[in-house]
Amino acid sequence: MKKAGLVISLLAGAAIGVSGMAFASTGGHQTATGTFQESSLPGGGLEVPHNDRIHLSTDKQWISSEGHLSDLIRLQWTKDRAKPAISWLDETGKDKAAIVAHAKANNPEQHDHNHMSFETTMAPDGKNANELFTRLEIPFDQDVAEIRTHSSNFNVMDGILRIAGTGGVNRDLTWAKSDDGNVTTPRWSMRADTSEETGGNAGSNLQIIRYSDDGKALDNPLTINRSSGNIGIGNSDAKTKLDVSDDSIRIRKSMTPASSTAPGEVGEMAWDDGYVYVCVAPNTWKRTALSSW
Incomplete structure (x- = not known):
């Protein structure tokens, strides 16, 4: 019996209330292994005999015109x-997981969903015990799909979480504020920018972007140059290891070295009410007095 004939026979049997046959392939021939029966689960339906398997195969391609x-x-x-859904049940017949695709929500007052969702049950001792809940949703009818997770942590174990892109495209990791209707408004982004990669490790510099209340980019308060490692505060073209575009730098806490040979690393700076201290060599401090004017 060919595949088309098998499908027609099963559908015809179900339509007239007669149990159809389940088939398995043995040595190139199809043999009956059991009969369909009414499912005992809520809503009924046809049940394939226990431990029997359905084997589907094709030599066709995924071509729209065909x-x-x-x-x-x-x-x-x-x-x-x-x-429409595919669901997984435990040994007692309770739903535990499902894949669902649909356009509109159950509640007509909600916005259209237009997505495929992967759902699993909530905690059995929680507020919504054993309720199937969307963990991952992938929308359709969008040129760029806004994939979302809900009440889920995303862990990468012994692997890499990678954000890649072609030349001229920002590669962003964004923190946002969430509102009703799955609307999100950015607050911060960590970005590998669009600066051209010209060799010598140049280009694709790292930036921190901050956003206004309405989600518009304000500026990039911190930039790290990939080629030099220079850090720019308030600028994108740092000329030294730390390049600050402002008129002051603040060290909040005072510190007085115990002596000119107190422990210290070259370049450390400190202050107190009377002096500014600079460590000019390992465990070697010099100071200059402060005065009013």
């Missing part, structure tokens, strides 16, 4: 709020 003939399973909604 009707996507390689999709061996098709789930279709025929009303605007229907939600």
Whole structure:
């Protein structure tokens, strides 16, 4: 029996209320291994005999003009709020996980969802015990899909979390404020910028971007040059290891070295009410007196 004939026979059997046959392949021949029966789960449906398997295969390609003939399973909604799903149940028949795709929410007052969602149950001793909850959603009808997670932590174990992009594209990791309707407004971004890579480790410099209340970029208060390692505060072209575009630098706490040979590293600076101290060699301090004017 060919595949098309098998499908027609099973559908015909179900339509007239007769249990269809489940088939397995043995030595190139199809043999009956059991019969479909009514499912005991809520809502009923056909149940494949226990431990029997369904084997689907194709030599077709995923080509739109040919009707996507390689999709061996098709789930279709025929009303605007229907939600075709594949679900996983535990030994007692309770839902534990599901993959769902749909356009509109159950509640007509909610915005359209237009997404595929991966759902798992909430904690059995929590507020929404055993309720299936969307953990990951991937929207459709968008040129750039805004993929979201909910009540989930994302861990990369023994691997790499990578943000890549082609030349001329910012590569951002963004922190945002979330509002109703899945609207997000950026607050901070860590960015590998669009500066051209010209060799010698130049280009793709690292920036911290800050945003206004309405989500518009204000400036980049910190930039690290990839080629030199120079850090710019308030500028993007630092000429020294620390280049500050302001008229003062603040050291909040005072410190008085115990003596001119107190422990210290070259370049350390400190102050107190009477002096400014500079460590000019290992464990060697010099000072200059402060005066009013």
